[in-house]
Amino acid sequence: MRALVSLLAWGIPALCVINVIVASSLFAQSGVPVAVTLTLLFAFLAFPLVGAFIVSQRPANTVGWLLLAAGIGTLITSFSAAYVQVALLTNTDAQLATRSIDLAGDLMWPINIYLGVMLLFLLPDGRSLSPRWRVVTWAFSLDIIILTLAQIVEPGPLETQNRVWNPLGVPGMADISTAALNAGQSLLFLFLPLAIISLILRYRRAPDAGRRQIKWFVYGAAVMIVLIVAGIQVASLISTNPHDPVAGTVSNATFALGILALPVGVGVGALRYRLYDIDVIINRTLVYGSLTALLGALYFGLIIGAQTLMRLVTGQQQQSQVVIVLSTLLIAALVQPLRTGLQRAIDRRFYRRKYDAARTLQAFGATLRGEVELADLSARLVAVIEETMQPARVYLWLRPDSTEKELPATLAEARDGER
16 A cells, blocks of 8 residues: 555656646747746646655655645646647637636636645644644635635636636626635635644644744745745846846746745655754854845945946946956955854844853853862853753763862752852
8 A cells, every 4th residue: 555655646746747848848839938937847846746755754644645736736737828828829729628728727726725725734744733723724625615616617718818718607607606706715815824823823832843843844935935036136136128038037047946945845844854953054044145145235335336436536437347356355355254243143133042052151161261179160060051051960970080089970969069
């Protein structure tokens, strides 16, 4: 049975790879660059790949099956969009096959939204937070079913060009389907904040290992949002023309990287993969992300400011190579001081326990230079360990000298000796 489940799980990514090739060729026929479609489709391929890996390791975890279902949803929507574009160009969009394929692609959008929100309800172990929250997930599932059924019977065009019509639309149910669609879409805005609240409550109630799992997902989601927003902003700075190839390449590349971050975060969290400490990764991301943004702003600010100043003084319109070299050298000199300052600021703001522990150890190191009494030193050492590491019990053992009295073994004994 386990082998059959693994075969099914890995078969879905294989179908998605085939779909990438077919959909890319169809998009190419409609004039969309192959590089663009391959980049985006291969990014979405991460969902079924991570899902297959989770299912093969933990078949009972619903998170893996949700990711596999997201892969199927991407497969259907991408193939539908590519097929319909070709049909519109070749004037074959009135055929029943085209209308049916377009309907299938439209029906997957509410289902894909459902899968994404359900991840918030079920992460990281694939189970609801409590029986009450299980009722909420069932209500959410019912809402998606109503939305899907209403969309199936909704009469009217499927495409914005008003050329591809719903083959299953029922004109007599237009009012009912429209009311059901409006109600179902309104309820979606209720279930999304409920899913976020569920994740927050799960984080507060979870043990340390469970919190690290949720942190991995939140980290992946945050990286995805930052990369997508940054890509859009950078592309808009490069060119305001939406068809500019350079701006489009930057936007598509950052969007693909952002999409990759989400399933990777989900997979690491679901499998408790502890190759790296998530707190260390978040810390490094905050430090080096802030450092990169700050250095980039300083670099361009120096170049633009110095170039403007030279233009006013000398009247020279060409960009000076001296300004670029001096700006580069100044930025290189500022890297280490800025990194140290950012690290201290982030530790002080977000990692207060680590920051206080570092200061305690630094103060203890200063006392070592002036402390000569071993009994006092042992008491201070145990106190520092208790304050910084907070262990359940502390023992201090020093090799006794034949001419010296054995030092106290615990903090209590050390304090008793002081009295």
